[in-house]
Amino acid sequence: MNIHYYPGCTLKEKTTNLDDSTREAMAVLGYELVEPANWTCCGAEYPLSEQKISGLTAPARILRQVHSEGGGQVVTTCAFCFNVLKRTNVDIKRNPLKNKQINAFLKDDIKIDPNTKTKTTGFPPYNGEVDVLHLLEFLRDEVGFHTIRAGLKRDLSGLKVAPYYGCRMLRPGGGIGIDSPDSPVIFEEFLESLGCRVVDFPFKQECCGSYLAVSRPAAATEASYQVLRSAIINGADAIALSCPLCYYNLDRRQDRIKDAHAGFSGFPVFFFTQLLAWALGVAEDVLGLDQHYYNPKSVLHNQPKTEVAQ
């Protein structure tokens, strides 16, 4: 079965491991992921000012394209893309003024076929017909966690995993996030369906440092360290997450965290789709585990065989 899938720019070069593991895992579950034609960057950041609609035209156009291709829903794994697309869609549905402004602008789009140079103009308005789903929601509501559990090929019962939500999957509230912004459970339930042991930790919704990695790197390093440290002292073997920027801060910048904190010696970080794909029996070499700063391969192979009392 085909599902409409918006990967986002980061998954095409910087985190191909997230894209690849998503496709591989979904293929095992019987889904092929189809990207909308001519997709652009979603904008990455929802406009901070309510009045600013220029940042909403790109995500609205992506959703209109999915709609025109017959998609009733579009699935994302990047937490930033999810956040921008979902909030834009909600704006279009709930805010008549923004709906009008966005559609008036997008009506004049020109689409050009690269081969025939045929131009398409005069686009119908988009009124929020497409449901924007994070892959975790799709797995829960469409695939069903029980289906995942029934299809497990590898044992993860020895692995203690801390689910890290970060910000973009949950906030702001008001129907945007994939679960309650205060006490979410969807990630925990997902990991349980893989057979992992779930580790709760107080920093699971704290910010990883986000774009401060660019403007104030030391502050981002500290924020990331606190998240990792919290997972470690709560007994986790690894962190699972969904956001490419969280991955960048929590894994790819571990060299800087080591420099800042002598006691820190590195910690495995997974995309949730890598754990899903691995549990479903996907070949290890297509998961892109060697792209990580801390290669998390070893914890998959060296899980404790028996339950250890805590």
Added chain:
Amino acid sequence: MSKSAEKSRKKEVKQSLIPIYIMGKKHEVPDSLTIQKALEYAGYQLVRGCGCRGGICGACGTVYRFPNSYRIEVGLSCQTVVEPNMYIAQLPFFPGNKATYDLDTLTATGSTLAALYPEMYKCIGCGTCTRSCPMDIDVMEYISRAIRGDIAGTAEASFDCVMCGLCAARCPAELVQYNIAILARRLYARHIAPPAKHLAAAVQNTRKGVFEEGVKKLKKMGTEELKKVYTGRITEPDIADEFWEPEDMTYLVSEKTR
């Protein structure tokens, strides 16, 4: 031409005159002219904003509007035929941010584009560039590919670009799309596309002096003889497959035998 024929020609021309507005001033011009020829017909001497006159060089990017329309239309003035009541302004030059680089030291990755043109990420996906392209390139599409680090895709999608500058003139994020695109095409050619083996062989032949004798012979020829050789040369037929080769391969490197 006889006087009466001259007269009738003038009459014919006069009958098909249409009004256009060049930088706001009204002119009557024959309706069969391109914008470029109409400018000259109206008395303008084109020193800049005019190059090959064949739609290739991209020097004559032009914007125009019709009364009662909010749409800005674009074209190359050497290719676009005038229409009644066009309000026309040519864009003889538009300043563009251009990075300098040593192609050999670069890698064909998105990070290279990002380092040389970081403003690329200011793109908000409005699509104005695509609406402003006289070559019917989906400019926003190739910028999207550049943003996601797809060098080969950017090179391919931007291939028809003539670098007229209209996209950059209209971009709210102040990107210079065509310079990003040509960097992608250069990176593609230098680092991704497989090297053309027959080119290397041809260069080697030149170094070995394969052409010396032939050039010497040509130099000795008089004008008439040269003309004869030139017009009698073998050229590729209009319809030929990619494996076509002339019979005489003395100076060429064969794709088949190399």
